[in-house]
Each structure stands twice: as structure tokens, then as C-alpha cells.
Amino acid sequence: MTAQFTDVFEEHRSLLTGVAYRMLGRVADAEDVVQEAWLRWYHADRAQVREPRAYLVRVTTRLAIDRLRQAQTRAEAYVGPWLPEPCPTEYAGTAPDSAERAVLADTVSLAVLVVLESLSPLERAVFVLREAFGYPYAEIAALLERTEPAVRQLAGRARRHVAERRPRYDVDPTRRRDLTERFLAAAAGGDLEALMSLLAPDVRLVGDSGGKAKAPLRVLHTAEKVGRFLVGVARTAPADLSFRALEVNGGPALLLLSGGKPDSLFQADVADGRVTAVYIIRNPHKLRHL
Numbered sequence: 111m112t113a114q115f116t117d118v119f120e121e122h123r124s125l126l127t128g129v130a131y132r133m134l135g136r137v138a139d140a141e142d143v144v145q146e147a148w149l150r151w152y153h154a155d156r157a158q159v160r161e162p163r164a165y166l167v168r169v170t171t172r173l174a175i176d177r178l179r180q181a182q183t184r185a186e187a188y189v190g191p192w193l194p195e196p197c198p199t200e201y202a203g204t205a206p207d208s209a210e211r212a213v214l215a216d217t218v219s220l221a222v223l224v225v226l227e228s229l230s231p232l233e234r235a236v237f238v239l240r241e242a243f244g245y246p247y248a249e250i251a252a253l254l255e256r257t258e259p260a261v262r263q264l265a266g267r268a269r270r271h272v273a274e275r276r277p278r279y280d281v282d283p284t285r286r287r288d289l290t291e292r293f294l295a296a297a298a299g300g301d302l303e304a305l306m307s308l309l310a311p312d313v314r315l316v317g318d319s320g321g322k323a324k325a326p327l328r329v330l331h332t333a334e335k336v337g338r339f340l341v342g343v344a345r346t347a348p349a350d351l352s353f354r355a356l357e358v359n360g361g362p363a364l365l366l367l368s369g370g371k372p373d374s375l376f377q378a379d380v381a382d383g384r385v386t387a388v389y390i391i392r393n394p395h396k397l398r399h400l
Contacts, residue, residue, distance in 0.1 A: 118162050119151050125163075125243070126170045128218075132238045133174040133231075134181070135194035135223045137399055143173045168253045171235050178231040189321030191329055193389055194223040195396040196358040196375050217242035218360050220389050221379055224316075225275045229268055236261055237268040278381050286380045287362045291355075293378050293385050294364045298353065300344030302337055309333035310384035315340075320393035336388060348373075356400075365400055372397035 126147055130140035147170045151162075159165045199218060217238070226234050235254060239245040247265070251258040289308065296304035315336045317325030330336050347366075351373070354365045363377040375397060379387035391397065 115151070115156060119148055119166065122163055122166050126166055129167060129170055129238060129243065130174050131197055132217060132223070132226070132242055133171070133234055134177060135227065137195045137197050139177055139181070140174075143170060143177060146173050164249070164253065167239075171239065171253055175231040175235055178234065189319070190325060190327040191316050191318055192224075192227070193316060193318035193391055193396075194220055194359070196220075196363070196377075196391055196400065198400070199357055199360050219379075220359050220377060221277045221387065222272065223359070225272050228275070229271060232256075233264050233268040233271070236264040237272065240265050241269070277379055277387055283361075285383075289380045289383065289385065290362045290378050294376060297340045297376065298344060298364075300341045302341045305337040305340060306333055308385050309337055310381070310386045313384070313386055313388065315388040315390065317390045318393055318396070320395065322394055323392040325390060325392045340388075358400075365397075372400050375400065 123144065126144050127140055130143040131137065134140050134143070147166055150169045151166060154165070156162075197218065226237065229237065232254065236250055239250050239253070240247070245253075247258050247261050250256075250265075251261045254261065256264075293305070293308045296308060311333050312331065313333050313336050315326065315330040317330075319325035326339070330339055348368045350369055352367045352370075354367065356363055356365055358375065358377065361377060363375055365372060366374040366376070372394070373392070375389075375391040377389045378385045379389075
């Protein structure tokens with residue numbers, strides 16, 4: 111019997127983790143929420159649970175909403191710009207349809223998760239369930255114990271907010287990977303001329319250190335400022351630096367290691383053949399799991 115209900119939970123674990131991470135933007139918090147959902151499932155009167163998937167998503171969503179409300183006060187004390195904790199992704203085995211993979215990658219991107227931070231917990235829950243996982247409004251209403259018209263209103267407000275603020279970027283994986291690789295090679299080599307040819311005039315650079323490493327405390331704007339900053343970083347890089355390419359949050363990224371330990375993560379947004387945004391994560395707490 112124990113094996114049976116454990117199998118049911120494991121069958122839905124990736125879905126629950128996907129919901130929790132998109133709502134929280136933190137891998138460790140998402141794992142904590144999923145673990146708490148497991149405990150709720152373990153102690154539940156499962157004879158009364160007609161639809162395990164709906165029950166588990168409801169529990170996970172409500173736990174994530176509670177944690178979001180607690181995290182809002184912590185975010186106010188964060189030093190410098192905030193970026194989500196990077197999450198390794200690989201949808202080839204879980205989303206056979208290319209359109210489905212594109213939706214999953216888009217809703218987990220760093221750019222979108224940053225925008226979701228400005229939504230209310232309920233708006234964020236509705237947006238994630240509707241846009242990322244395609245839940246019908248009636249089902250979301252039942253999960254959140256809200257009326258369907260109220261859920262539709264939340265969804266519309268969240269969708270408009272995200273559309274207004276999300277940066278535009280190229281979702282074609284081949285083109286994005288090619289340009290990202292050329293950009294990262296130019297940045298690693300400190301090649302200012304090559305960088306300037308790849309950066310959009312209005313490019314921005316967001317560095318997240320949480321005050322625990324060196325990184326810009328404000329967002330940098332314009333190709334010249336971003337290019338010169340990256341050249342300066344390359345010139346002062348430690349001698350034992352090594353690189354590893356990986357996919358995080360649905361896109362290509364470069365992990366820099368110093369002494370074999372994660373030092374920085376670089377990722378870029380691409381649109382119209384140019385780099386439009388550069389994300390650098392240096393907060394060691396956000397890189398440990400990489």
C-alpha cells in the first residue's frame with residue numbers, strides 16, 4: 111500500500127516541482143514545498159481523494175502562495191538586483207511536442223520569472239497554472255477556492271502585466287544558442303569589438319550577488335557600458351577559471367567555475383540577431399546546486 115501511494119506521488123513530482131518553482135523562483139523553496147506536499151499526501155485520508163493529481167496540485171499551490179507571502183518581506187532587504195535561482199532544464203524527454211517545449215521554456219525563463227515577482231501571490235498562481243500548464247479556468251477556481259469569474263479577472267490582469275513588462279526575445283533555440291555562444295566566447299575573451307557587434311544598443315545587464323560577491327548593484331544600460339563592464343570582468347578573472355555550458359531556465363548558459371566550484375552563471379536574451387539582456391548570477395547560495 112505504501113509503495114502504491116508513493117508511486118502516485120512520484121508520478122506527479124515533476125509537475126509539482128514545476129508549479130512550485132515557477133511560483134517561487136527558488137529551487138530550494140520549491141523542493142521544500144514539494145516535500146511538504148508529500149507529507150500532506152502521506153497523512154491524508156486518501157480514500158477521500160478522488161483525483162490525486164488535483165489534490166496534489168492544490169496542496170502545492172497553496173503552500174507556494176503561503177511561502178510567497180512570507181518571502182515578500184525578505185525580498186525588501188535583498189542587496190542589489192534580484193534574479194531567480196537558476197534551474198537546470200531539459201524538456202526533450204518530458205515534452206515531446208516542440209510547441210509544448212517552447213511554452214515550458216518561456217514560462218520558466220529568467221526574464222519572465224523576474225516579471226512574475228511583481229505579481230500578487232494569487233495572480234502568480236493563476237498565471238502559472240493557466241499559461242504554463244494549461245489548466246482550465248474552472249479547475250483553477252476549484253483549486254484556489256475562488257469563483258471562475260474572479261479567476262478570469264486575475265488571469266487577465268496577470269497576463270496584461272506580464273505582456274507589458276516581459277522583454278522580447280528570440281525563442282528559436284538554434285538561433286538563440288548560436289548567438290549566445292558567440293556572445294559568451296567574446297565576453298570570456300574580453301573582445302570588446304566582437305561584443306559591440308553582438309550587443310543591442312539598448313542592452314541591459316542585471317547582476318545578482320545578494321551582496322555576497324562582486325556584481326553591479328544597479329542594472330547597467332547601453333551597449334558601451336555593458337561591453338566595457340564585461341571586458342573588465344574578463345581581464346580580472348582568476349587564473350584557474352574554467353567553463354561549462356549547460357541549459358538553465360529553458361535556455362543556454364555558461365557556468366564559470368573557480369577552483370572547481372561555481373563562481374558565476376551567465377545567460378543572455380536574444381532578439382533580432384542581437385543580445386538584448388545579460389544576466390549574471392554570483393550569489394553563491396543560488397549556485398550551490400549547480
